[in-house]
Amino acid sequence: MVDMSFITNWLMFAAILGLAALGGMFSERSGIVNIALEGMMLMSACVTALVGGTSGSPMIGLIAGLVSACLLGIAHWALTQFYRLDQIVSGMGINLFAYGATNFIALSFFKPEVPNQFLPIPVYFWCALIALAASWFMFNRMRAGLRLLAIGENPDKARTTGIEPVQVRLWALVFAGILCGLSGALVVTNSGGFGDNLTAGRGFIALAALILGGWRPVSVAVACLAFAAFEAAQIQFQGSPILGYQLPAAFWKSLPFLITLIALAGLMGRTKAPAGLGKM
C-alpha cells in the first residue's frame, strides 16, 4: 500500500509546514502573534515564480521571494511595535494585502510564454532540517535564543535587564519572513506555477502545528510530520476505501484542524503558550 510517492509527498508537505511553523515559532516566541504566515508564504510563492521566470535564474527568484516575505514580516513588526496595532488586526491586514497583491501581480505580470524556473526540491528539505537543528541550538545554547525566550515570556522584565525587546523582535520577524518565504517557494515549486490562493490555508495548518507542538522546535516538527501524513494519505487513499469505508477527501483535509481544536480544548494535555505572547 505505502509506496515511494506517499513518502515523497509526506516529506514534501512536512517541509512546507515545518518551514512555516518554525518561522511562526520565531515570531511568537518573541511575543508577536503571527497569523500572517499564510500571507508571507503566498507572497513569496508568487514573487519566486515571477522573478525566477523573468530573470531566468531560479536562485534570484528564490532570493526575491524571501525578500518579499521578509518585507511583510518587517511590516508586521513595524505595525505592531511602532503603530501599536493589534497583532491580530495587523496579521489579518497582511494576509489580505498578500491575497490582493498576488492576485494583482499574477494577472498583470505573468506571461504564459515565459517558462517557470525553480530550484530542485531537495534544496528545501535540507533548509528545513537545518532550520530545525539551528533553532533548537539557538534556544538552548545561544545568547540570541535566550533573549528571544526572555522577551517572549516577559518583555517588561527583560527590558529591565537591558534587553530591547523591539530590536530582538525585528530580527525574529526577519527570520520568520525567511522561513515562511522558503515554505512558500517550495509550495510554488511543487505545483509548478502560481495561481490565486496557491497556499490554500497551509499557513494556518502550520499555525496549528505550532500550537500543537507547544512552541518548541522538536515537538513542532513532530506535529508537522503528523499533519503532513494526513495530507499525503488523502492523496494516497483518494477514492480507495479503508476498512470498507470510503472516506471523503474533505475528511482528511479537515483532520489537522479537528485535532488542533481538540488540543486547544485541552483534551490532549495542555501546552503552554509563551507568557508574554501578545504583550508589548
Added chain:
Amino acid sequence: MRPLSPGVRLGALALTCIVIVLIALITSGANPAQVLTTLLTDSFRSPTAFADTLKRFCPYMILGVAVFWALRAGLFNIGVEGQFLMGGMTGTVVALQAGGMGGVLLGAAAGMVAGAAWALPAAWIRAYRGGHEVISTIMLNMIAFQLSNHLVSGPIMDPDAGFPTTRTLGPQDMLSGVPVGQITVNWALVIAFGLVMGFGWWLRKTVAGYELSVVGANPTAGSFAGIDVKRTTFAALLASGALAGFGGGLQAVAFEGRFYMGFSTGYGFDALGVAILAGGNPIGIIPSAFAYGLLQQGALAVQTLHVPPGIATLILSLLVVLFSAIRYGKVRHSNG
C-alpha cells in the same frame, strides 16, 4: 532613538500606502484616475449594479455587527466566514424543505442556529478551557470550507446542475422587498439596519452592554465587579456566531435563493475590516459596510479596464491598517 511624533509616523504610513497603490495602478497600465473613479462609482452606474451593491451591503452590516459584538468583549471572531457559510447552507436546505413564507422564517432561524452551533466549540474552548478564539475559529473556518464544499458537491447538490449548487428557491419562497424607484429594497436590508441600531442602543445604554464592554476592556476588573466573565465571554461568541449564521440564512432566502460553491465571496473576512473601520461606535458599521460594498462592486468593474480585481482587496487591507494605526495612536495619546 527619539520616537517620532505621531503626526510624522502616521504621515509616513499613509504615504507608504498611497505609494503602494499608485505603483500598482501605474504598473497595471491603466489610467489611475479612471480606475479609482470606476472603483468608487460603478455601483451608481445602473440599477442592477446598485442592486448588486445592496446585496453585499446587507451581509456586511449583519456580519459587521457580529464581529463588533465579539470585539467589544475583547474577542476576535475570525470565524464569521465559516459561521456565515454554515448558516447559508443550513438555511437554504431548510427553506427548500419547508417552502413559502414559513420556509423563509425557518431558513433564517436555522441559519442562526447553525451559526451559533459553529461558534459553540470556539466559545466553549475560550471561556472554559482557555484556548485562544482566534486559533479555534481559524480551524473552524477551514473545517467549514471543507464540509460545505463536500456537501454541496454531493449530498445536497442539485443533480441536474452542472456545478456544485443546491436547487434554487422559487420567488414565492424568498423574502421580497419594497420597490423604491428603479430598484427593490429587500426587507433583509431593513432588518440589517434595525440590527445595527438595536445593537448600538443595547451596547451603550444597558447594564448588559456595559458589562460586555468591561469584560472586553479588563476582564479581571470585571470579575471583581461581580461580572461572570466566563459566561459573558461564552455568550458573546455564541451571539456573534448566531448573528453571522443568521446573516448567511438571510442571504440565502433574501438574495441568493440557493447555496453553491462560492456562496461567500469572503464576506466574513471583509466583515472584520467593516467592524474595524466602524471605529468605536456601532453605528459606524453602516457607512463602513457601504464602503466595502461599493469597493467590492467596483472591483468587478475595473476588470473591464484590464486591472485585476485584487486591487480592491489590496486597497481595503491598506485602509484597515491605516485606520487602525490612527485609532490606536489616538488612544495611546490620551493616556499620555
Added chain:
Amino acid sequence: MSIVALEGITQRFGDFVALDNVSLHVRKGDLHAVVGENGAGKTTLMRILYGALTPSEGRVIVQGQERHYRSSREAIADRIGMVSQHYAIIPELTCLQNLMLGAEPGAFMNLRQCEDRANVLAEQMGFTFDWHARAETLGPAGAQKLEILKLLWRDAEIMILDEPTAMLSPRDADALFESLRKLASQGATVILVTHRLPEVIEYCQRVTVLRGGKLIDDQDVQDLAKAQLAELIVGHALTAFEERELPQGETALNVQNLVVRGDRGNDAVKSASFQVRKGELVGLAGVDGNGQKELFHALMGTRGFTGLANLNGEDLSGRTTRDRLAAGVRIIAEDRHAEALVEEWSLSDNAVLGFQRLPSFRVGAGINEATKAERTRQFIAKFNTKCTSAGQAIGSLSGGNQQRFIAARALGENPSLVLAFQPARGLDIDATRAVYQGLRDACSQGAGALIVSFDLDELLEFCDRILVINGGVVSAPHQKERAEIGQLMVGAI
C-alpha cells in the same frame, strides 16, 4: 571623594517637575539610603543614575568622570547595577538563565562554565541555588538573593536597590542587610531606596532625604534619631494616629476552618478561623505570597473555598460576587491596573464598576445617569482625587490619585465589609492617614474591615487588632506588639 556624584539634577515630564535641582554624593563603601515618601522622586533619581532616564538638567559623575548615559547598557558598563522594586526575575526561565540574561558570556554559551562561575559567586555570598530549577520555584527571599548574584555576575560595584525589603519578612530583611554589609566591606557601594526608617537607622552610614522632588537633607546617619528623620521626610511633625478603645461591636465576618485552594493545587489558606467585628479595623500581617490574595479572592467570590464564612449571619458560600457586592462586600484590590480599573475609561464610567447591578444605580435595563454623575462627584471629593473632570481617562491620573478614587469608591456605597489590599499603596503619609481615617469612619457606621499590608509598621499604627498569616495559617498574636508578630510572620513560634 565621592564615587558617585549627581549634581543639580532636574527632571521634567511635560509640565511636571519630578526632580528640582537635586544633588547626591555617595562615598565608596557606604550603605547610602535615599529616603522620602512615594512620589518624592527617589526612583526617578536612581533611574537617572542607572541610565534609564536622561535628566533634563544636571551632571552625572561616576568615578570622577562626567557621564551622559543614553541607556542602562552604558551604566552597566560603568559597573552600576540596579535591582528594581519589582524583581526582574522571569519565572519561566531557569535560575541560571535568569542570572545570565542580558550579560551572557558571548554569542554562544558553554552552560557548564556558566554554572561554575555561578557557583563561585553563590559561595562567596553563602547562598545555594539549584541552577536548573525554574525561577518560579523561588520565594521572594530567593528571588532577592538571585538579584544580588545578578549584580555580582555583571561585576557591579555600585549597586542600587529600590525598596529591597518591601516583599521580605523581618528575618529575611535582616539577612539581606548582612549580605549588603559584606559586599560593602569588600569594596562595593550600595545605594538603598527605602521608606522604612528603622533599617536606615540600623544599617546605613549616610542618608539623603527627598520631598516633593527637592533635596531636603543630606547627612550622616549616626547624628539622627528616627523621629527627626520622619519629620524631615514628611515636612511637618507627625502626631501619632489617635489610639482608641477597641470597639466591641457584633461580629460582621465570621470565618471558621476556611480552606482555599491555590493555583498550584496546594492549600493556600489552611483552615483559617477568625472574626471581624463591626467597627473594627483588623490588619492581616504577613509576607507577600502567604495566602493573603487567595483569602481575599475567596471572600470576594472570585475563588472557591470550603469551610464556613458568614457575613452578618449569612452564609457566603454559594453566593456569587454580584450577590456579595449587593450585600456590601467591597474590595480595594491588590493590583489597581489589573483588578480595579478600566484605565482608558473616564472616572465616571469607572465609578459604576461593581455597582452596575445595584438597584440605586439602575433604571430599567439601563444605568441611572443621575446617580452615576452624583456618585462620581462624591468619590472624587472624598479623598480629594486630583483630576480635570469626571470625563478624564482614569489611566491618565497618577497612581496615588487612582488609589484615592478606588478607596473612595470602596467606602462610598454603604459597605458592610471592606477587604483592603495595601490600601495605602502609592500614597504619601497624609493621604495614607486620610484613607485609614476614611476606613474608620466607614466602620463606625457598621462595617468591618480586613486590611492586608506588607508594611507591619503601617498596620501597627492604624489597625485596632492584628492577625498574622504565614504559609496559609492565620494566627492571632497575644498582643499588638512588633517582636511577637515578626516571629509569627516567619513561623518562628
